[in-house]
Amino acid sequence: MSKTGKTGVLIVNQGTPDSPSVPDVRKYLREFLMDERVIDIPYMNRWALVNLIIAPTRAPKSAKVYQEVWTSNGSPLKIYGYRVEELLQKALGKDYVVKLAMRYQSPSIEEAMEKFKGHHLSKIVILPLYPQYASATTGSVYQKVMDLVSNWQVIPEIRFVNSFLDHPKFIEAFAELGKKHMLAASYDHYVFTYHGLPERQLHKNDSITSCEHANCTTSYNATNQFCYRAQCYETSRLLAEKLGIAEEHYTVSFQSRLGNDPWIKPYTDDVIQALTAKGIKRVLAFAPSFVADCLETTVEVGREYKELFEENGGEIWQLVESLNDSPLWIECLQELVTENPVVAPAKVLRVA
């Protein structure tokens, strides 16, 4: 028997309710929003805000929207999660054990980590499925994993993948999906819309990063490497470059605001109004902070923003589908785990 054990790979996404019923959506929202990294205000204030205001009012509305995206196999986010688990396991082979977890609800990180027991792992790679780092997402996954393993008697080597906003395969995978739409129709503008964050959370990093934020739209370097906004602009620049989209033909924006505090700008709904006011008629929209289709892509970008665009005189608003289970995305994940480029079999044959 080999002296070295297998490597466990924990892929983690945001989470989704167990069903689209109001009680399950309320349970999901409560767990999610009581995370101190998501609503980063003192505990008692957060408790009151979540339990007395947000969960009761938002759950019935969100449940209706979840019912719209729900399939006979469940929520798209979870369906694609399991599909990616299966495909990545196949791609990595028998020296790896791949498990899917959701940061909130099920399968929980705890349940997934339990499944690693008995596999004699030497190492675990934690791979949060968020291209750009934010304390509310990647940071929260890290904290949950560290809390859990802190109780283990034997803690194996653990590697945390931080972000992949500029990974060549991530960019290529999204660009391939965009290219199909660009070949099938013509667009006069491109929008890269990202999940937003409260501005307050961006400024919490200011003592660690020296991002001036005014510059995070144009440069990405060691000083602003952990600025979520700078990362989103960098992903957009790389995608635009790959697709040959000139700077004046695209706009970066932020969606999915919650509450009345200021979130990072520009807001996608404001951008839509500004574009239609300029006479833009045909838009191709990318949502590159999500790696699988979910409520925030299919409904918010694909339907609600489309309606807003059309109400304001726009003609075509087309959402580029998410990476879901695309082969290049699986290659990207494989490279993130192994830290080696995937060599296509055809190329190996040609060299030989």
Ligand SMILES: C=CC1=C(C)c2cc3[nH]c(cc4nc(cc5[nH]c(cc1n2)c(C)c5CCC(=O)O)C(CCC(=O)O)=C4C)c(C)c3C=C
């Ligand atoms: C892509 C990265 C994400 C960041 C950053 C993020 C921050 C963040 N989100 C909320 C509040 C909500 N988000 C909701 C859904 C949701 N969020 C992400 C990802 C990020 N969130 C995903 C993938 C999803 C979709 C899940 C699905 O099941 O389809 C929701 C629930 C849905 C709704 O009621 O609209 C809320 C609420 C905050 C407050 C926040 C930053 C602090």
Ligand SMILES: [Fe+2]
């Ligand atoms: Fe969110």
Ligand SMILES: [Fe+2]
């Ligand atoms: Fe910044």
